[in-house]
Amino acid sequence: MTRYIIRRILFSIPVLLAIVFFSFMIVKMQPGGPFISTAGGNSLPENIRILMETRYGLHRPFQEQFMLYLGNILKGDFGPMFQNRTQDVNDVIASTLPVTLQLGVMSMVLGLLIGVPSGVIAAVNHNRPLDYSAMLFAVAGISIPNLVLAPVLVLLFGLKLNWFPIAYWGAEPPFTLGVLPSFTADFFKHAVLPVATLGVAVSASVARLLRSSLLDVLSEDYIRTARAKGLRERTVLFRHALKNAFIPTLTILGPLFVSLLPGLVIVENIFAINGLARAMVNAVFRNEYFLLSSSMLVFGIVLVTGNLLADILYVWLDPRISYAESN
Amino acid sequence: MNSKTKQQLLTDALQLARTALERGDSQEVRRQARYASRLDPACEEAWLMLAYVSEPKAGMAYVQRALDSHPESAAAKEAQRWILKRLPPQAAERIERSLPVSGEMERHSHSGVEAIKRSSAHPVGEEQATTLAEFEPSRPVRRSSFFRDTWRAFKRNKAAVAGLVIVSLFLLLAIFPQFFTPYGPTEINFRNIRVPPGTTFEADAEQLERCHWANTPLKSLCSIYIAGSDAVGGDLFSRTVYAARTSLSVAIVASAVSLLIGITYGTISGYAGGQVDEVMMRFVDFLYSIPVFLIVLGIQSMFSRFWRPQEGPFAILGDLNNKTGGLLFLFIAIGAVNWVGMARLARAVVHTQKQREYIEAARSLGANDVQIIIRHLIPNMIGPLLVMETINIPGYIFLEATLSFIGLGVLVMTRGGAQGLNIPSWGVMIRDGYTGLRSSPYLVLFPSAALSLLTLGFNFLGDGLRDAIDPKQRKNGH
Numbered sequence: 039m040t041r042y043i044i045r046r047i048l049f050s051i052p053v054l055l056a057i058v059f060f061s062f063m064i065v066k067m068q069p070g071g072p073f074i075s076t077a078g079g080n081s082l083p084e085n086i087r088i089l090m091e092t093r094y095g096l097h098r099p100f101q102e103q104f105m106l107y108l109g110n111i112l113k114g115d116f117g118p119m120f121q122n123r124t125q126d127v128n129d130v131i132a133s134t135l136p137v138t139l140q141l142g143v144m145s146m147v148l149g150l151l152i153g154v155p156s157g158v159i160a161a162v163n164h165n166r167p168l169d170y171s172a173m174l175f176a177v178a179g180i181s182i183p184n185l186v187l188a189p190v191l192v193l194l195f196g197l198k199l200n201w202f203p204i205a206y207w208g209a210e211p212p213f214t215l216g217v218l219p220s221f222t223a224d225f226f227k228h229a230v231l232p233v234a235t236l237g238v239a240v241s242a243s244v245a246r247l248l249r250s251s252l253l254d255v256l257s258e259d260y261i262r263t264a265r266a267k268g269l270r271e272r273t274v275l276f277r278h279a280l281k282n283a284f285i286p287t288l289t290i291l292g293p294l295f296v297s298l299l300p301g302l303v304i305v306e307n308i309f310a311i312n313g314l315a316r317a318m319v320n321a322v323f324r325n326e327y328f329l330l331s332s333s334m335l336v337f338g339i340v341l342v343t344g345n346l347l348a349d350i351l352y353v354w355l356d357p358r359i360s361y362a363e364s365n
Numbered sequence: 366m367n368s369k370t371k372q373q374l375l376t377d378a379l380q381l382a383r384t385a386l387e388r389g390d391s392q393e394v395r396r397q398a399r400y401a402s403r404l405d406p407a408c409e410e411a412w413l414m415l416a417y418v419s420e421p422k423a424g425m426a427y428v429q430r431a432l433d434s435h436p437e438s439a440a441a442k443e444a445q446r447w448i449l450k451r452l453p454p455q456a457a458e459r460i461e462r463s464l465p466v467s468g469e470m471e472r473h474s475h476s477g478v479e480a481i482k483r484s485s486a487h488p489v490g491e492e493q494a495t496t497l498a499e500f501e502p503s504r505p506v507r508r509s510s511f512f513r514d515t516w517r518a519f520k521r522n523k524a525a526v527a528g529l530v531i532v533s534l535f536l537l538l539a540i541f542p543q544f545f546t547p548y549g550p551t552e553i554n555f556r557n558i559r560v561p562p563g564t565t566f567e568a569d570a571e572q573l574e575r576c577h578w579a580n581t582p583l584k585s586l587c588s589i590y591i592a593g594s595d596a597v598g599g600d601l602f603s604r605t606v607y608a609a610r611t612s613l614s615v616a617i618v619a620s621a622v623s624l625l626i627g628i629t630y631g632t633i634s635g636y637a638g639g640q641v642d643e644v645m646m647r648f649v650d651f652l653y654s655i656p657v658f659l660i661v662l663g664i665q666s667m668f669s670r671f672w673r674p675q676e677g678p679f680a681i682l683g684d685l686n687n688k689t690g691g692l693l694f695l696f697i698a699i700g701a702v703n704w705v706g707m708a709r710l711a712r713a714v715v716h717t718q719k720q721r722e723y724i725e726a727a728r729s730l731g732a733n734d735v736q737i738i739i740r741h742l743i744p745n746m747i748g749p750l751l752v753m754e755t756i757n758i759p760g761y762i763f764l765e766a767t768l769s770f771i772g773l774g775v776l777v778m779t780r781g782g783a784q785g786l787n788i789p790s791w792g793v794m795i796r797d798g799y800t801g802l803r804s805s806p807y808l809v810l811f812p813s814a815a816l817s818l819l820t821l822g823f824n825f826l827g828d829g830l831r832d833a834i835d836p837k838q839r840k841n842g843h
Contacts, residue, residue, distance in 0.1 A: 053654045060660070064667045177524075177828075181821035183763045185770055185795055186813040193806050299658040300767045307771065308799065319771050322666040330666075334659050341656045 043350055050342045057338040058111070061331040062104055073120070094118060107328075111335070117328030127332045130317055135336060136217040137207050138313035141305065142298050144233045149240025149294070156241070157248030157287075162275065164253060172245060179242025184301040188235045188308045195231060202230045207311040232305045239301065240294055247290055252283040285356045292348030296341045375404045377730050382414050384726045391418040393723050407434035413444050424448045515748070518833035525829020531822030539609040543577045546603035547587050550789045554598030559805045562593040562601075593807045596797060605811045608789040611775060612819060615695055615765040620754045622700025627707020628750065632738055634708070635715030646712065652705050660702045661764060665773040668694035690788030691776035695768065699761050706757070707750055714746035752834055756827035759820040766792035766816060791816040 073087045082090065091097050095106060110117060116127035160172035196204035208228030209219030219225055255261065256279055264274045299315065306316035318333035320326075378401040385393035394414055401411035412431035416424040425448055431441040519525050538545055552575070557566050568588040573579050576587035592602035634645035668686070686693040718724065719742070727737055768774035769792030777793055791812040798808030 049650075050654065053651060056651070057655060057659060061663055064663045067667055177821070177824060181759065181824045182817045183766060183820065185763070185766050185792060186817050189795065189799055189802060189809045189813065193802060193809075197803050296656045297658075299656055300764065303658075303771060304767060319662075319773075322662075322773065334663065337659060338656065342654060345654070 039353070042353060043346075046346055046349065050346060053342060054335065054338050058108065058331060058335050059104070061334040062107060062327075063100075065325075065327045065330050066100055066103075094120075107331070111332070116332035119329060120326055121324055127326075127328045130329060131314065131332065131336055132216070133211045134312055134314040134317050135340075136211065136213050136219075137209070137311060138302060138306070138315055139217055139340070140209070140219055141207070141229075141232060141236070141311065141313060142295070142302060144229060145236035145298060145301075146240060146291075146295060148233055148237030149244055151241075152237065153241035153244025154248060154287075157245040158252060158275075158280070160245065160249040161252035161256065161283075169249075173249070176242040176245045176249075179238045180246070182238075184235050184239065184304045187238060188231070188305055191231050191235060192308070203228050204231065205310045207232075207309075207313070232309045232311060235305050236298060236301045240298075243290060243294055244287060248283060248287045251286040252279060255279045255283045285352065288348060288352045288355065291351075292345035295344040295348065299337060299341065371404055375401055375408065378404065379408075379410060381723065381726055381730070382411070385723055386414060386418070388722055390721075390723060394418045402430075406430075409435050409438060409441065413440060416444050416448065421448050512748075515830070515833045519829050522829045522832060524825045525833070528822045528825025528827075528829060531818060532826055535609050535613060535819050535822065538606050539613045542603075542607050542610065546600070546606045547576050547578050547583075547589075547591070548572075548600045548603045549575065549577075550599070550604050550607035552599045552603065554594065557590065557594050557598045559596060559801060559808070560590055560594045561805065562591065562807050564590045564593065566590065592811045593805065595794075595808060596801070601808065601811055604789045604794065605791070605815050608791050608794060608812065609815065609819070611690075611692065611769075611788050611790045612762050612765060612816070614692060615699060616758045616761050616823070618692075618696045619699040619703065619761045620758060622696055623704040623707050623757075624750060624754060626700065626704035628711050628743065628746065630704065631708035631711025631713075631746075632715050632742060635712035636719060636734070636738060636742070638716075638719075642712070646709075649705050649708055652702075657702050658764075661698050661768065662773065664698040664701065665694065665768055668698060687776065691774065692788065695765060695774060699764055703757060703761070706753065710750055710753055711746050714749065715742050718742055718745050748834060752827065752830045755823065755830055758823045758827065762816070762820055762823070766790065766795070769793045770796045772796075 073082050073090050088097070095103060098106070107117065114128075116131060118126050119130065156172045156175065160169045160176075163169045192204045195201045206228060208222070208225035213219055261274060261279055264278050265271075269278075302313065302315040303319055305311065306313040307319070314333050314336065318330060318337070321330035321333060378397045382394050382397035382401060385391075385397060395418055398411045398414040398418075401408055402415065405411070409431045412427045416427035416431070419427060425445070428441055428445045428448065431438060431444070435441060543549075552572075554566075554572070557564070560566070566588055568576065573587060576584075578584055578587055590600055590602070592600075592605065595601050595604065630645065630649075634642045634649075637645075682693070724737055724741060727741060732740070765774055769790040774792055775788045775790045794812040795809050795816075798805070798812070802809055
């Protein structure tokens with residue numbers, strides 16, 4: 039087990055390195071730079087631009103800059119911001135990452151809270167109206183993109199019914215322990231629409247997979263044995279069937295978590311939430327070299343770690359998998 | 366292959382069909398025997414082999430062909446009797462095929478084998494006959510081709526058919542938008558900005574000239590905004606329909622790109638095997654762990670923001686990208702990150718198939734690696750790969766809409782400007798419309814509905830296809 043985890047962690051190091059290199063290379067291929075106005079606004083005088091670039095080390099050759107940046111990251115310094123110089127990238131990440139994490143984790147939790155019961159209900163009522171309606175919901179949930187769901191929810195519950203606020207996040211830094219918001223009514227009110235937007239897709243995937251694996255398990259011999267023993271249907275379902283049916287569902291939790299990213303970008307943009315996904319996209323348009331590279335790296339770390347955790351959970355829960363295999 | 370005589374080709378095909386029959390690969394038997402029967406319509410053995418691997422009705426027809434050329438053939442009559450035994454009275458029995466083999470069925474199938482033996486120019490060995498006997502009665506013979514099987518299962522699934530209809534409809538709209546819309550996508554009319562759906566307006570002579578329906582009975586619709594108008598007075602309905610082009614071309618071309626790279630990479634890796642395979646697959650694992658969206662975001666921020674080659678060897682690419690409104694780089698970016706799954710699947714197929722005997726047989730007949738890959742391996746992987754692509758397509762469409770929404774997708778230009786095509790995209794339309802959500806929600810709702818309907822169609826289609834080729838899934842019937 040420990041060996042498996044160590045191997046997985048070691049394997050993710052080159053992945054993260056590649057993300058840093060890739061993002062750094064991309065921002066470096068840009069003509070112009072942070073001190074050259076491409077929009078024809080007030081460009082800095084030539085000598086001052088050179089001075090500024092020298093100050094940030096932008097005049098050095100590419101590989102030197104990259105090594106410098108890498109060294110700084112290892113020291114915990116993600117680099118400066120160019121346009122808003124009262125902050126550096128560390129400040130931006132510290133204030134935006136927790137918001138994005140709260141949003142992402144709450145969406146996953148909501149997805150499981152809706153997805154698991156609907157999957158179970160659908161499987162237990164196989165080929166009955168409850169099954170069909172649950173699966174209709176699931177297919178709709180998978181097919182309606184965040185891009186569509188967010189405006190529709192805003193229109194319906196924000197503008198027409200006026201139940202929930204349609205913008206901003208209900209918590210501001212500083213957070214408890216760096217990530218935990220204060221769970222006030224206002225926080226939840228603000229969270230409903232963005233979290234629902236992201237959670238629906240998660241719940242739909244979970245419900246579909248859980249239903250199909252539960253159906254598979256329910257047709258196994260040992261379930262028939264359990265029923266033949268005279269166990270109550272509830273015991274059979276929760277003690278015997280669900281335990282095994284959960285395992286395939288666990289395998290998609292990691293990929294589902296990773297696939298939240300484009301949704302986060304959209305939701306943070308639509309609801310004007312000051313999160314890291316929005317900051318990352320804005321960095322592309324504002325030529326914030328260091329913010330773009332660093333936020334890609336941070337997302338890489340978070341998503342790769344999330345995926346890793348899901349895999350470890352899976353291996354830990356399923357005794358049939360031999361993780362000691364040294365292939 | 367061309368230098369071989371017809372007779373040689375015929376012998377080769379028959380030999381391949383025999384080995385396939387022995388192995389129980391009815392699909393290969395059909396392929397080879399059909400080829401043989403085309404080469405020589407009077408070849409009795411080919412017809413009989415086809416008869417033995419087909420469903421009873423078709424089997425009888427094949428036997429008839431054999432009897433045409435050899436009216437007195439005992440083998441053909443034997444085959445006829447064998448098939449007759451398997452017709453309706455035993456239909457119930459066929460369902461219980463998984464039960465132990467009954468004595469009678471075994472006897473009959475044995476006589477079937479004998480029939481082949483007798484008609485065959487090269488006698489089949491005793492050992493082969495036993496394997497065939499084991500295969501014939503106990504395992505259901507696949508009496509039809511992969512595609513016909515799939516289609517039959519697919520047709521039964523109502524949702525899948527609905528998906529096919531939706532997707533075909535959108536394809537039709539995307540290919541011939543001018544028949545279905547009153548105006549083009551680049552219309553401007555500053556007198557009618559953000560008017561609600563159904564508003565009529567006075568179309569002047571110039572506009573009427575541009576109206577696609579000016580000379581048809583639908584002429585009155587030329588002066589109605591069916592779905593309202595957008596911020597510069599363009600017809601929202603027309604733009605929504607035209608935007609299907611963007612989504613569908615991304616869906617199709619990005620699929621093709623990822624399929625092409627995936628098949629090439631996976632086939633090379635699987636066929637080479639050994640160290641090469643190991644290294645190539647490790648690289649795929651590595652790419653698999655990088656979140657797709659980060660790569661696409663990176664590539665697109667480079668392509669659509671920074672990398673606009675005006676001169677040099679890549680200028681033609683930049684030019685082409687501008688001419689396609691930014692679609693070219695989108696194809697490349699989306700295709701370039703999604704081939705990884707395809708490569709894994711392709712490699713898995715090659716890995717399992719290349720050990721099989723028919724590959725051995727083909728090689729011993731003088732087929733080289735390229736021929737084996739093209740004739741045998743790729744046809745085997747194309748079905749599952751296409752299904753996987755269909756399942757992935759909603760993801761490509763989401764990705765395009767998302768990128769366009771954040772401004773890294775299709776190039777947005779001044780309408781009617783000289784810089785290239787103004788390609789409407791549902792993602793861009795939703796972004797533009799969102800600012801006026803309170804006063805004119807239809808600006809968001811129409812493109813949203815189109816986008817959701819198309820992805821729903823592809824989801825139904827993909828699920829239906831997957832269920833159709835995977836009977837285990839069919840059992841649960843979504």
